[in-house]
Amino acid sequence: MDDSKALYRKYFKRMPDDSVHFFGEKMIIQIPEIFIERGITKIVQTNVNTIGIFEGYIFDNSDEEDISKADHKFVLKLPSTIYLQPSHIEKTTKMVEDVETDTMKKENFYNFIFTYDDVFMVTCILVQDFHCVDSFCDMLLNGKIPDMIRYDEMTSLWAKCAEINGSKNLKTDFNTLAMIVSNLIRDPENFSDPFRLVYEKYYAKGIYNGKRIMYRDIPRYISNFTAITGSDPRFGVTVSMEKTKGRKKPDTTSPVEEMIK
Numbered sequence: 001m002d003d004s005k006a007l008y009r010k011y012f013k014r015m016p017d018d019s020v021h022f023f024g025e026k027m028i029i030q031i032p033e034i035f036i037e038r039g040i041t042k043i044v045q046t047n048v049n050t051i052g053i054f055e056g057y058i059f060d061n062s063d064e065e066d067i068s069k070a071d072h073k074f075v076l077k078l079p080s081t082i083y084l085q086p087s088h089i090e091k092t093t094k095m096v097e098d099v100e101t102d103t104m105k106k107e108n109f110y111n112f113i114f115t116y117d118d119v120f121m122v123t124c125i126l127v128q129d130f131h132c133v134d135s136f137c138d139m140l141l142n143g144k145i146p147d148m149i150r151y152d153e154m155t156s157l158w159a160k161c162a163e164i165n166g167s168k169n170l171k172t173d174f175n176t177l178a179m180i181v182s183n184l185i186r187d188p189e190n191f192s193d194p195f196r197l198v199y200e201k202y203y204a205k206g207i208y209n210g211k212r213i214m215y216r217d218i219p220r221y222i223s224n225f226t227a228i229t230g231s232d233p234r235f236g237v238t239v240s241m242e243k244t245k246g247r248k249k250p251d252t253t254s255p256v257e258e259m260i261k
Contacts (some may be wrong), residue, residue: 004074011058011072012120020121022114026059028067029084032090033108037226040135041110047085048112052078053157055146062115075148079136081129081162083122128166136161140184142210147157149160150208151195155183183218185210191221 011024031054041050057070064070090111098105099154114120136158139145145154155178186209187193188202195202195210202210213221 007058007072007074014124017118018123018125020124020209021119022118023116024058024060025062025116026064027114027120028057028059028065028070029054029086029112029114030057030067030092031112033110034142034144036110038138039131039166040138043089043110046087046089047083047101048089049081049083051132051139052076052080053081053136053139053146053149073148075146077149077153077157079132079157080126080164081132085122087115088113112196126164128164130165131228132165133162140181141215143184143214145212151181151185151199151210152208154185161177184213184215186213186221211222 011022011027013021014021015021017255031041031050035050036043041048043049054076056074056076058065058072058074059069060071067073090113092109092111093106094109095104096107097103140154140158149157155174158177158181159174182194182196185195187195187198191211191213199210202208
């Protein structure tokens with residue numbers, strides 16, 4: 001990841017009206033479609049209202065569209081509601097990992113595309129919005145916090161979101177937030193272990209985050225008993241309906257069957 005401050009100085013400029021303009025060839029902000037469905041992001045024509053936690057991709061060639069070929073990438077860590085005005089909005093689909101089933105699946109995204117002198121942020125003055133705290137919790141609990149945000153930043157970012165948006169300490173303390181985060185971020189090689197127990201070996205390799213899982217998947221990894229009682233019932237019902245005995249399609253086991261083996 002590029003140095004965010006250096007990128008900001010090179011490609012962005014705060015204007016007299018407190019807006020922030022983009023001064024590069026092209027930039028793409030990619031947001032999952034589920035953010036629109038869950039109210040985290042709202043789109044009205046080319047005006048976008050969203051939480052300021054996302055990854056950005058800057059291109060020196062305006063014809064390039066593949067974000068994996070971006071010349072620069074950054075992560076915005078502003079846990080507040082912000083307003084964007086991209087030139088274009090396009091819908092796209094890409095393959096993403098499904099942690100629950102250990103397979104790849106298609107997921108829809110929206111690309112917010114900015115070109116030279118577009119308004120990146122309508123205002124850089126922070127707006128207090130309690131809904132923003134709900135959005136952050138939704139992203140965290142459903143494994144949608146950007147990969148580029150480090151594990152050791154997660155709890156502080158959550159607390160900052162609460163402070164900025166007027167919910168104070170969320171009626172809890174920092175240790176409780178850290179405990180929740182530690183349960184949602186797991187060892188990439190063994191989901192039974194929280195990332196906090198093994199983070200040192202990954203940090204030594206330059207890997208600063210573990211595997212993010214959805215809150216409903218936690219029970220199946222922490223103990224056999226909670227895996228049985230806490231597994232997603234919708235998954236179990238779906239499996240029972242889809243079981244087949246075909247030669248080339250083996251049975252899909254349910255969470256309970258996995259525990260009994």
